[in-house]
Amino acid sequence: MISSVKHIFSSFTSSYFRRFYQLPIIKNSTLKPLLVMFSPKEQCIIEVLDEKARSEAAQRIKIGIYFATWWALNVVFNIYNKKVLNAFPYPWLISTLSLACGSLMMLVSWVTRIAEAPKTDFEFWKTLVPVAVAHTIGHVAAAVSMSKVAVSFTHIIKSGEPAFSVLVSRVLLSETFPVSVYLSLLPIIGGCTLTAATELNFNMIGFMGAMISNLAFVFRNIFSKKGMKGKSVSGMNYYACLSMLSLFILTPFAIVVEGPQMWSIGWQTALAQIGPNFVWWVAVQSIFYHLYNQVSYMSLDRISPLTFSIGNTMKRIFVIVSSIIIFRTPIQPINAIGAAIAILGTFLYSQDEIKSLIFSIKEGSRSRSPPLMGRIAPSSL
Secondary structure, three states: OOOOOOOOOOOOOHHHHHOOOOOOOOOOOOOOOOOOOOOOOOOHHHHHHHHHHHHHHHHHHHHHHHHHHHHHHHHHHHHHHHHHHHHHHHHHHHHHHHHHHHHHHHHHHHHOOOOOOOOOOHHHHHHHHHHHHHHHHHHHHHHHHHHOHHHHHHHHHHHHHHHHHHHHHHHHHHOEEEEEEHHHHHHHHHHHHHHHHOOOOOOOOHHHHHHHHHHHHHHHHHHHHOOOHHHHHHHHHHHHHHHHHHHHHHHHHHHHHOHHHHHHHHHHHHHHHHHHHHHHHHHHHHHHHHHHHHHHHHHHHHHHHHHHHHHHHHHHHHHHHHHHHHOOOOOHHHHHHHHHHHHHHHHHHHHHHHHHHHHHHHHOOOOOOOOOOOOOOOOOO
């Protein structure tokens, strides 16, 4: 009788073993069929562990590249945006050019098939309108702020966005938050207040511009969460569509508020003071505005919300420190302490928001919406 072979399934592929295992003929009929078992070789286990380690290392490198690119693009944009606004103080036109440049870049990428064009319908654009309106207001308000105050001051005030998020969500949406969320707002509000009170070159228009930008982006995030739920559009294409619609909304208002006559005079003055380099400044700030926003939205598709929130906090620190060094912004120690407190509060708030989301998912609660494209969505600065 020829013994049969019982195959034992394991996590290893058949390539590790011989396909057939030939057994000798057994003449003694009293013997039962043999059971052949295989144990994995130690080198196979080591290879699997090495492969997992390489995969984790590759993921860390990828996240590092995303963050480095995101931060670098953001710093370049903020520096050139401030240089342009110092020479050409017309934030409405500069905001329009930034959106126009990004829209053109994405249209070219779709036509040339560098990027796959999104499949959208009328309902998609309809739900995107309130998001684009809020995005436009926040974008222009931030540019107005940057034209009046230092880059570092604008970003410190922008770090107070979570306070507006909680206030609007609590009052208008009746959302409830853990006590820890409210406690995390104390250093945010206190730090921003301390920074504003000790700012050497304080300007009310610049301060209000940053505050209005915070409020507008909170509404943008709320509209985005509610209206875009279930829409299968990538982060890159979502931001491209948002830029195009915002450009359509902003252009007529920019013409009314500032107008071609003011632009012409200001443009000639800037060229006379800076020279041809001014044109390159405008081009660089417009291109990098779109690129860094595009990278940040693409990052949302590839990294966890917790990782993104940490990166967003570190980005703001990176921009503030870089701008202070490059523009030699005078800053008092008490002003720096206020900035540090505000940013720390923002970090604590983002961590608590992510923990609350995870807890609500585990409990099966639907009382709170997922924050993707919501409270952790990238801001435009």
